[in-house]
Structures are given as C-alpha cells and as structure tokens.
Amino acid sequence: MNKKQKKMLIRIVISAALMVGFHFLPFAGPLRFASYLIPYLVIGYDILLKAFKGIRNRQPFDESLLMSVATIGAMAIAVYEDGDYTEAIAVMLFYQIGEWFQSYAVGKSRRNISELMDIRPDYANIEKDGRLEQVDPDEVEIGSVIIVRPGEKVPIDGVITEGRSSLNTSALTGESLPRDAEEGDEIISGCINMTGVLKVKTTKEFGESTVSKILDLVENASSRKSKSEAFITKFARIYTPAVVYSAIALAILPPLVRMLGLGISAEWGTWIYRALTFLVISCPCALVISIPLSFFAGIGGASNAGVLVKGSNYLETLSQTRYVVFDKTGTLTQGVFEVNAVHHNEMEEEKLLEYAALAESASSHPISRSLQKAYGRETDRSRVTDIQEISGNGVTARVDGVEVAAGNSKLMERLGIDWIDCHHAGTIIHMAVNGEYAGHIVISDVEKPHAKEAVQSLKAAGVVKTAMLTGDSRKAAEHVAADLGLDEFHAELLPADKVSKVEELIAKKGDRGKLAFVGDGINDAPVLSRADIGIAMGAMGSDAAIEAADVVLMDDDPLKISKAIRISRKCLRIVYENIWFAIGIKLICLVLGAVGIANMWLAIFADVGVMIIAVLNAIRALFVKRL
Amino acid sequence: MKKSYKIDVDCANCANKMEQAAKDTAGVKDAVVNFMTLKMNVEFEEGQDAKAVMQEVRRNCKKVEDDCEIFL
Numbered sequence: 001m002n003k004k005q006k007k008m009l010i011r012i013v014i015s016a017a018l019m020v021g022f023h024f025l026p027f028a029g030p031l032r033f034a035s036y037l038i039p040y041l042v043i044g045y046d047i048l049l050k051a052f053k054g055i056r057n058r059q060p061f062d063e064s065l066l067m068s069v070a071t072i073g074a075m076a077i078a079v080y081e082d083g084d085y086t087e088a089i090a091v092m093l094f095y096q097i098g099e100w101f102q103s104y105a106v107g108k109s110r111r112n113i114s115e116l117m118d119i120r121p122d123y124a125n126i127e128k129d130g131r132l133e134q135v136d137p138d139e140v141e142i143g144s145v146i147i148v149r150p151g152e153k154v155p156i157d158g159v160i161t162e163g164r165s166s167l168n169t170s171a172l173t174g175e176s177l178p179r180d181a182e183e184g185d186e187i188i189s190g191c192i193n194m195t196g197v198l199k200v201k202t203t204k205e206f207g208e209s210t211v212s213k214i215l216d217l218v219e220n221a222s223s224r225k226s227k228s229e230a231f232i233t234k235f236a237r238i239y240t241p242a243v244v245y246s247a248i249a250l251a252i253l254p255p256l257v258r259m260l261g262l263g264i265s266a267e268w269g270t271w272i273y274r275a276l277t278f279l280v281i282s283c284p285c286a287l288v289i290s291i292p293l294s295f296f297a298g299i300g301g302a303s304n305a306g307v308l309v310k311g312s313n314y315l316e317t318l319s320q321t322r323y324v325v326f327d328k329t330g331t332l333t334q335g336v337f338e339v340n341a342v343h344h345n346e347m348e349e350e351k352l353l354e355y356a357a358l359a360e361s362a363s364s365h366p367i368s369r370s371l372q373k374a375y376g377r378e379t380d381r382s383r384v385t386d387i388q389e390i391s392g393n394g395v396t397a398r399v400d401g402v403e404v405a406a407g408n409s410k411l412m413e414r415l416g417i418d419w420i421d422c423h424h425a426g427t428i429i430h431m432a433v434n435g436e437y438a439g440h441i442v443i444s445d446v447e448k449p450h451a452k453e454a455v456q457s458l459k460a461a462g463v464v465k466t467a468m469l470t471g472d473s474r475k476a477a478e479h480v481a482a483d484l485g486l487d488e489f490h491a492e493l494l495p496a497d498k499v500s501k502v503e504e505l506i507a508k509k510g511d512r513g514k515l516a517f518v519g520d521g522i523n524d525a526p527v528l529s530r531a532d533i534g535i536a537m538g539a540m541g542s543d544a545a546i547e548a549a550d551v552v553l554m555d556d557d558p559l560k561i562s563k564a565i566r567i568s569r570k571c572l573r574i575v576y577e578n579i580w581f582a583i584g585i586k587l588i589c590l591v592l593g594a595v596g597i598a599n600m601w602l603a604i605f606a607d608v609g610v611m612i613i614a615v616l617n618a619i620r621a622l623f624v625k626r627l
Numbered sequence: 628m629k630k631s632y633k634i635d636v637d638c639a640n641c642a643n644k645m646e647q648a649a650k651d652t653a654g655v656k657d658a659v660v661n662f663m664t665l666k667m668n669v670e671f672e673e674g675q676d677a678k679a680v681m682q683e684v685r686r687n688c689k690k691v692e693d694d695c696e697i698f699l
Binding site: 050053054057059063099102103106110219220222223225233236283284285288289292293296 | 637638639640643644659661662663664666668690691693694
C-alpha cells in the first residue's frame with residue numbers, strides 16, 4: 001500500500017464508523033442532517049472538489065461529477081423526507097472502496113508482473129586492481145571483462161573467457177533445466193549463473209543486450225492496443241453520456257407525462273431517485289480497467305512461460321489462429337544431421353559404422369561428422385591408409401588393411417558394384433567392403449523431440465490445418481510431413497517462394513481464422529512479417545528474430561506454439577467474459593432501476609461490485625503454468 | 628520523433644481521457660497512454676519542439692483529469 005492508499009483506507013474506516021454510529025443517536029431534523037454530513041464529507045470531499053473542477057474545465061461527464069450529483073441528490077431527497085441519509089453516504093463510501101480496491105489490485109499486479117520478469121540486472125562486476133567492483137551495467141563498454149559469481153544474473157551478453165558453470169535460463173525461456181556453459185561459449189544476459197565463477201568478455205552494450213531488449217519489448221507490449229480495447233474505449237465514450245441523458249429523461253419525462261397526460265400526481269421524488277441510480281451505474285470503470293489489465297496479465301504470464309508477445313493486438317490474433325505454417329529446418333527439425341538407419345548390411349551395424357567413420361575420418365563435412373558421432377568412439381587415424389576423396393562421389397580408403405568405399409550411388413557405379421536403392425529420405429551413404437556391397441547408411445536431419453507432440457497439441461487446440469514449407473527435397477519433406485502428421489507440405493521452395501506460398505494460403509483460407517507462420521527467424525523474416533502472425537523460435541540472442549516476429553518463443557521447443565495459443569485463448573476468454581458480464585449486469589440494473597425495482601444499493605453493486613469481480617477475473621490471465 | 632514519458636494517474640478511464648487530450652494537442656501526431664505501465668508514448672509532428680509541445684500536453688491533460696501528472 002502506498003501513502004495515498006493508506007490515507008484513503010483511514011478515511012473509509014472513519015466514515016463507515018461514523019455512519020454506523022450516528023444510526024444509534026436519537027437526533028432528528030437539521031441536527032441529524034448536520035451529523036450525517038460529517039461522514040459524507042470525510043469520504044467524499046475530494047470527489048466533490050474534483051467534480052467542481054470538472055465543471056470549471058467543461059468536462060461534464062466526469063465520474064466524480066456523476067457521483068457528486070447522485071449523492072447530493074440522494075442527500076436532498078433524504079432532507080426533504082427527513083429519511084435515510086445512509087444511502088448517499090454508502091454510495092460515496094462504496095465508490096471510494098471500489099476505487100481503493102482498483103488502485104490496490106492494479107498496483108499489486110503491476111508488481112507481480114514485474115517480479116515475474118525480474119531479469120533486470122542491477123550491477124556488473126568488474127575487476128580493478130585485483131578487487132571486484134560493482135558498476136552500473138550501462139557503463140560497461142564492449143570488450144570489457146566482467147565477472148559473474150554464482151547466484152548472480154549475467155548482466156550483459158558476451159563470450160565466456162574463463163570458467164565453467166550451469167546457467168539457469170528459466171526467467172528467459174521458462175525452461176527449468178539448467179544449461180551448461182564453458183569457456184568459449186556465448187552467454188546471454190538474463191541467465192542466472194548457478195555454480196562456478198565466470199569471466200565474460202562483453203560483446204554488446206547493456207542497452208543492446210538480450211535482457212534490455214526483452215524488458216523493453218514486454219513493457220511496451222501492452223501499448224499496442226487490441227481491437228477489444230479499442231472497442232471498450234469507444235464504448236466508454238458513448239456509454240456514459242447515453243446513461244446521463246437517459247437519467248435526465250427519466251427524471252423529467254415520466255413525471256410530466258403523469259401530470260399532464262394522465263392527470264395523476266407527478267411523484268417527482270420517485271423518478272428523481274430512479275434517475276440518480278442511473279448516474280451511479282453510469283461509470284464504465286469495470287470495463288475500462290479490466291480489459292487492459294487482462295491483456296497486461298496475459299502478456300506477463302506468457303513471458304514468464306518463455307513466450308514473448310509483442311502486443312495486445314498480437315495476443316488477440318494469436319487466439320484466432322486456425323492455420324499454422326511451419327518452416328522445416330530449425331523449426332520442426334534440429335538442422336543437425338544424424339545417422340538414422342543402416343540397411344541391407346551383411347555385417348554388424350556397428351562394424352559398418354566403424355568402417356564408414358574411419359574412411360571418412362579425414363573429412364570435416366557435416367555428413368562425416370554425423371558418422372563420427374554415430375560411431376561414438378575416438379577414430380584412430382593410424383588404422384586408415386590410402387584415403388582417396390573422389391569429389392562428388394565419396395571416399396575410398398584402407399581400414400585395417402581392408403578396402404572400404406563409402407559414397408553415393410555414383411561411386412558404386414564407378415567401382416562397378418551393384419547397389420540397392422533406398423526408399424528413405426535423406427542422404428544415403430552406400431558402403432562397399434573388399435569390393436562387395438555391404439549396405440547403406442541413411443543420414444538425415446532429425447526431427448525435434450517434441451515436434452510430433454507439438455503438431456498433435458495444435459490440433460487439439462483447434463488448429464484446422466498445419467502445413468510445412470521447405471527448401472529441402474520433396475522426398476525429405478514428404479517423409480517429415482508424414483511422420484509428424486502435417487496436413488500439407490510444399491518442398492523445394494526458394495525463400496521468395498515461401499512468401500508467395502504463404503500469400504496463397506492466406507488467400508485460400510478466407511477471412512475466418514488467422515494464419516501463423518513459425519520460423520527460426522534467420523532467413524524467413526519476410527515470411528514472418530507477411531503472415532497474419534509471425535512466430536519466431538529459438539530466439540535467445542537472435543536479434544533478427546526478435547525484430548521480425550510478432551511472437552517470440554525464447555527456446556526452440558515447438559510445443560510452446562500450442563502453449564502460446566492456449567495462453568492467448570485464456571486471456572481473450574477472460575476479456576470477453578468481462579465485457580459480457582460488465583455490460584450485461586449494468587444493462588440489467590439500468591432496466592431494473594428504470595422500473596423502480598433496483599435501488600441505490602443494487603446500483604452500487606452494478607458499479608463497484610462488478611468492477612471488483614472483473615478485476616479479480618482479469619488477474620486470472622496471469623496464471624498460465626498449467627495450460 | 629517518438630518519446631516516452633512516465634505518468635501518474637489513478638483510473639483507467641482517466642488514462643483514456645489523457646490519451647485523447649494528448650492526441651488533440653497541436654504538434655502531436657499520435658499518443659498512446661499505457662495505464663498498466665503508467666507510460667505515455669508520444670509521436671511528435673515533424674519539426675516540433677518536444678519540450679514545448681509536452682508542456683501543452685500536460686496542461687491539456689490536467690484539464691480533463693485534474694489528478695494526473697506527466698513527468699517531463
């Protein structure tokens with residue numbers, strides 16, 4: 001609670017106590033009025049003052065003015081009838097309680113969300129004359145060496161020059177598994193160093209570092225307003241004047257009609273009272289506060305889960321996503337080649353792999369590296385002699401004195417060896433040992449561990465169609481698409497083709513549902529910006545991705561896509577709940593008030609109660625852990 | 628030119644009013660008030676002096692909402 005809130009709380013308590021206390025005093029007439037005036041002024045003086053200033057500045061539909069008119073009117077009726085003053089005081093009291101609660105709740109969620117995003121480093125350690133000195137990260141120049149001790153946040157992006165440690169990246173990625181880092185590795189600001197002391201040579205200024213960019217992005221995200229927010233702003237602008245005019249009409253027209261038209265008594269008091277209840281309901285606070293609060297909480301919750309959403313508008317679009325188009329390499333697959341299978345082998349798989357790895361041991365080609373990796377042991381180069389690389393074909397060599405040939409079908413034909421074609425997608429290494437065909441090894445890009453699950457969970461989240469675009473061969477694409485259960489794939493595309501393909505898909509899908517493109521942000525920036533919503537993944541440290549996309553997944557787990565969609569759905573559901581709930585209750589109370597069923601108390605509920613419920617509901621958008 | 632200012636305001640509706648008041652100020656191309664982060668992002672028209680315009684924005688905001696503050 002800040003000072004303002006404390007002061008208000010004291011005023012609320014005093015005024016409420018006085019109001020209840022005076023109820024038991026046997027005052028009557030002017031004395032009663034005078035005594036009840038005290039709690040009224042205690043709770044409402046600032047509102048009355050504000051209303052007066054509002055009139056002076058010609059802002060007639062200020063809510064303080066409405067509250068003032070409503071309560072002064074209620075007081076006047078009470079004086080006239082020497083009746084119930086508590087109603088007027090209660091209206092003011094509850095209005096203030098509502099305002100107090102709103103300010104408290106908003107302040108609390110502001111703090112909550114900034115705690116969730118508590119990645120801002122306060123200082124950087126620099127070694128000076130053998131001692132550590134804490135300096136403002138802003139003052140550290142590029143190329144300086146900073147020291148990060150266990151438990152501290154990495155303040156600036158850089159490269160580790162000394163030490164090894166595990167890094168907790170959960171604040172950035174939502175991933176709880178620590179990541180190992182050692183000398184020579186790039187390190188990203190915002191991670192928490194867990195075990196060892198690290199010396200880091202900075203490669204960026206603080207303002208350009210990942211942590212600053214992310215904070216900037218999240219803080220400004222809620223400034224990009226969504227359609228629902230724009231709707232509420234417009235609605236609020238119309239709603240208040242409309243209710244005020246109908247209140248005036250309600251106060252004047254029915255009595256006139258009764259008096260002149262029907263010739264019965266006008267009952268001014270009743271109708272003015274009903275008009276005053278209108279004024280109490282006229283504040284659109286519940287809507288105006290809860291909608292931006294929902295988006296703010298939704299964006300905050302999402303960033304805590306490692307999903308950065310660049311604006312409320314994108315959260316809204318994301319929730320309407322029905323079509324998801326993926327880039328293949330780096331998005332659904334790891335972009336790393338791996339031995340997938342060994343076929344038609346006469347000898348043991350391991351033996352064949354050993355021959356292949358040894359024969360290719362001189363090469364540093366990705367294919368050769370994947371063979372070494374599959375072999376799994378150190379390759380002893382002394383066992384290999386007579387290595388001959390035949391460009392575009394493969395390698396022949398002697399391994400342990402045995403003649404080994406490893407390469408494509410051309411190599412086999414060149415050597416006059418019969419080979420068996422493979423029906424698998426990927427790069428095929430045919431092997432011949434001692435001049436005889438010994439089988440082939442299939443090397444292909446591996447799917448990410450969660451890729452299949454990700455596609456399934458997108459379907460479960462209501463995505464109608466999934467598609468994949470790739471520059472890779474048709475065979476490889478077909479294999480991945482079938483394996484992951486994608487509905488559609490387009491292969492052998494140049495980067496420019498991807499844009500036109502996405503445009504084609506957007507045109508084909510019609511207006512309903514939005515199309516999201518998911519890429520790794522490295523060379524698909526144009527596609528990311530062309531899609532209804534661009535999602536970049538594996539963005540830790542990649543400026544290009546953060547720049548180009550609307551939604552940024554901090555790690556490269558494709559499962560996060562459906563999570564992001566579910567977070568946005570929850571947020572939008574809350575937004576619509578609040579819109580319907582608040583407008584609905586207010587309209588019902590207006591009708592009940594007009595026919596005289598609703599009194600001032602119900603009007604207070606329609607104003608303050610609805611606002612409190614809507615705010616509490618809005619805060620729910622923050623909780624996304626179990627989605 | 629775009630600039631961001633810290634503001635203080637109590638209610639969300641008042642923030643909307645401030646936004647409108649800022650938008651209507653001469654020399655302001657566009658303005659967005661973010662109630663949740665208590666920030667006002669102002670885009671100025673070409674060749675305008677941000678300081679002078681902001682004084683005017685502040686005055687206009689005070690007119691619609693007495694209880695607000697823009698930290699210039």
